[in-house]
Amino acid sequence: SAVISQKPSRDICQRGTSLTIQCQVDSQVTMMFWYRQQPGQSLTLIATANQGSEATYESGFVIDKFPISRPNLTFSTLTVSNMSPEDSSIYLCSVSPKLGSSYEQYFGPGTRLTVT
Amino acid sequence: AQKVTQAQTEISVVEKEDVTLDCVYETRDTTYYLFWYKQPPSGELVFLIRRNSFDEQNEISGRYSWNFQKSTSSFNFTITASQVVDSAVYFCALSESGGSNYKLTFGKGTLLTVNP
Numbered sequence: 001s002a003v004i005s006q007k008p009s010r011d012i013c014q015r016g017t018s019l020t021i022q023c024q025v026d027s028q029v030t031m032m033f034w035y036r037q038q039p040g041q042s043l044t045l046i047a048t049a050n051q052g053s054e055a056t057y058e059s060g061f062v063i064d065k066f067p068i069s070r071p072n073l074t075f076s077t078l079t080v081s082n083m084s085p086e087d088s089s090i091y092l093c094s095v096s097p098k099l100g101s102s103y104e105q106y107f108g109p110g111t112r113l114t115v116t
Numbered sequence: 117a118q119k120v121t122q123a124q125t126e127i128s129v130v131e132k133e134d135v136t137l138d139c140v141y142e143t144r145d146t147t148y149y150l151f152w153y154k155q156p157p158s159g160e161l162v163f164l165i166r167r168n169s170f171d172e173q174n175e176i177s178g179r180y181s182w183n184f185q186k187s188t189s190s191f192n193f194t195i196t197a198s199q200v201v202d203s204a205v206y207f208c209a210l211s212e213s214g215g216s217n218y219k220l221t222f223g224k225g226t227l228l229t230v231n232p
Contacts, residue, residue, distance in 0.1 A: 033220075
């Protein structure tokens with residue numbers, strides 16, 4: 001399995017501000033994903049972070065609100081822009097650890113975001 | 117569209133009891149992957165198992181076992197002789213194949229509480 005780290009692990013932010021979350025993997029991976037888990041809820045995919053091209057967003061999520069970068073095969077960032085209390089969630093990145101040959105997915109420890 | 121249903125929102129058992137967590141899925145694909153994840157109170161998502169649609173063999177790993185039945189579109193998870201450390205939210209998830217589509221659709225999760 002891949003070792004995934006996320007920064008920050010938690011943060012409390014004021015509404016109207018933005019937060020950038022980093023995801024670092026210890027090996028090169030083709031696919032990286034960003035999920036959101038609202039309090040007491042299941043996980044919902046925000047977008048697929050594509051290396052060298054724009055992220056692919058799921059229905060209900062837009063680039064202006066959740067810009068994503070993927071500069072290489074081991075790193076990605078998710079920014080939560082112009083935050084409101086409804087953005088309070090755990091944000092998790094996940095990776096598929098083998099290049100194009102496996103559907104295993106492993107998750108980072110998550111970033112707990114509280115917006116006041 | 118794919119869908120995962122975990123009808124049991126919460127289950128409470130006494131230590132050493134066996135417990136089965138249900139998962140029913142919907143997909144139009146003939147090739148797909150099913151997963152179970154454990155999310156303890158710490159919040160980290162722990163990968164438990166991946167099963168592809170062509171492999172209907174049941175699997176056992178220690179106290180954990182999984183029953184995959186394509187005829188009923190179910191992928192149930194049984195914990196034998198449950199322990200307090202098994203207390204967590206358990207998520208079933210589905211990934212459809214097709215190109216490079218690795219994204220996961222999660223069920224709403226089942227909160228398992230094992231009491232001493």
